[in-house]
Amino acid sequence: MTTTLKKPQRSARKPKGDGHLRRGEILQAAERIFIAEGYQGATIRRIADEVGVSSTALYMHFRDKDEILLEICDGAIEELLRINTEISDQPIDAVARVRLMLDAYMDFALASPNAYQLVFCGPSGLLSEDKQQMTRDLADRCYDKFIGVVREIGASGRLRTGNVDSAAQTLWTACHGLVALLLTRPTFNWEPTGDLKAVMLDGLLYGLVTD
Amino acid sequence: MTTTLKKPQRSARKPKGDGHLRRGEILQAAERIFIAEGYQGATIRRIADEVGVSSTALYMHFRDKDEILLEICDGAIEELLRINTEISDQPIDAVARVRLMLDAYMDFALASPNAYQLVFCGPSGLLSEDKQQMTRDLADRCYDKFIGVVREIGASGRLRTGNVDSAAQTLWTACHGLVALLLTRPTFNWEPTGDLKAVMLDGLLYGLVTD
DNA sequence: CCCGTGGGTGATTGCCGTTTAGTGTCCGCG
């Protein structure tokens, strides 16, 4: 009952300042299709149909298709940044925080596979470089949170390799590789996901960090 | 030499059994464009233009576009399999062989970025699953070579984690992650590639394998 | 009352992969 009457039936047409509402509706519909059918299935026409407008109408609110999907991804990455910040602030051992962050990172990827792949597995040119700027910045801030904790470990002299950057990049890319392949090759005969995550984290941290 | 004149001045038409030659020419042109411009730039029409035939002609020799690119990728993966086999047969310590194989794997990915990404970073549906069968089989045989050596390590009791499969998958996916991100995010402020490879291999093997 | 403007549309452009119907040339066979 609370629904559709945004304004009394004064007019058959929606009131003039509806633009902002439309934008939200489009994002919502796009996200549904994007989650359900991936990048390929989320065409401009299908999103427009879902909202109930013509495909042209989407260009009123977004410059192009990429901007829609990137805005969805931004939302996902913001969530990751929030998680990273939370973990980063916990008053526990730095190594434990690194482990938590990497674990949360992998969980995030597995929970938001489409957004994750669009941002981190983008086939180098699926979307033009400059349009990703906003998303890339967010991802970089996630990485900054991460490397901050790694730097703590390095400062306390617990890094078996002296270089903070190479250690951080190794930890990150290794975890990325695991989830990326889990997502893109779902038919492979994988060991249980939890086991793989554990072996990855145990192995890497044991290999890179001293007690 | 290869005169780029479309019509040889001798006979207006090439001899009858030219089909298999055409196939080679197409693959060669496609590979050039594919390497130079990636998956996006390698369109049927552009490949056909390069060869000097109509776009329809490609369908004489290949069922569809994916088959062309996959055949190129097969060539690349066969090279990887050859390398893996060679290393696998070397009469040296199993751990040293695993390290060599992973190192060669990463070098291969960095040397054939397009083929590597198409096979291993395919956004889960860029090419239909069944068409990749041949390529997947080759990749699986590469993995078999790899896991064979890991199994040797496990059999000699040198695996810190008892599970051969999870260790092998961890090693593989971690190395994949490194090269995948190096390829897809070339603008990131990476440490030197050699350093990253070394830290990855040292850390992982130290973490997963006992002396 | 009228007119500018914001929100929206149908038609169109220019790519793409793929399909269909057809064309010219060579070969083997009568």
Added chain:
DNA sequence: CGCGGACACTAAACGGCAATCACCCACGGG
């Protein structure tokens, strides 16, 4: 020699895509 058929190939078209264009029209301020 002639002719049917196979072969290598093509032009044109189809449907789908993102993106653009030229419009349209109800509303609200003057």
